[in-house]
Amino acid sequence: MDPAKVPPGGVRARCSICGGVIPVPEPSAEAIAAGPQPPPPPSRTTGQYSRKTPAMGIPASVTPPAGVPRTTPPVPAIAAPPEPAPTFRAAATPAQAAPEFEEPSAPPMVPPPSGVPGPTTSINPYLARDPDVRAKRLARALISDIVTYYPEKHADALAAGSLKQTFSEEIKKSYEEYVAQIGQAFAESTTHFKDALNEVLGEGKRIF
Structure with missing residues (x-):
């Protein structure tokens, strides 16, 4: 907070990070006279580098000086994809052989009841x-x-x-x-x- 903007008697300000209320006292005359310091001018030691400050978090592209060999950053090795787990297939159950067909047995011969004449053989x-x-x-x-x-x-x-x-x-x-x-x-x-x-x-x- 800018000390010049604090009213006489101080003020209570809320922290933007923790949300708590913090008392800010009235600044002294020396602090008001000092005020915020302006940012330092950009460095002019080397004209080979770009004067534009790169955005925060984005690295600036730097051109190496003459005579210095250009090096290529190593390419990170790409991890090979994991081998798929072997698939286990259940062994096919062999088809059961069909039961052999059994010929039906001939019905047993039942003798004719007594009193009923049976077939007469070799009758001309x-x-x-x-x-x-x-x-x-x-x-x-x-x-x-x-x-x-x-x-x-x-x-x-x-x-x-x-x-x-x-x-x-x-x-x-x-x-x-x-x-x-x-x-x-x-x-x-x-x-x-x-x-x-x-x-x-x-x-x-x-x-x-």
Whole structure:
């Protein structure tokens, strides 16, 4: 504060830094006469430097004298960026193998209840209803096959009267098939096979 501006008797002033009130006494005559000192004139010792005073906080650029090598201030080393931390990845869990397909097991065979007839095996269709009628049809069918397979041979043997000798092998095989279908006892107790030989192979003649 300028002492010349302090009134007689002093004054209380507030500090701009701490905010406190400070009593300022009345200055003496010597202090008023002295007054504030003017700033010193700028130095003129060297004309090589700029006369302008740089602003506070900003360094002035100085030109070195002639003959002095110009030095470049060292450039501060730039710190290398820190290496990124290694990223840990969880190991991939291997896919579980699909369960092997198991074929469904066949349902267990349940025997039919008692009293219910099961399927009949190896029943000739000619014997399904009437065994006697079906046996006749079976015998005629077997002998008709001989005539169908050998028509010329049958005509010649019939004209020569040699049917037994000419077709002895074919007649034997047909009879074995006949017995296998109707049974030995039933074949021997009936004349259905012999009747078919006379009616079909002998064309109605009594040869067998």
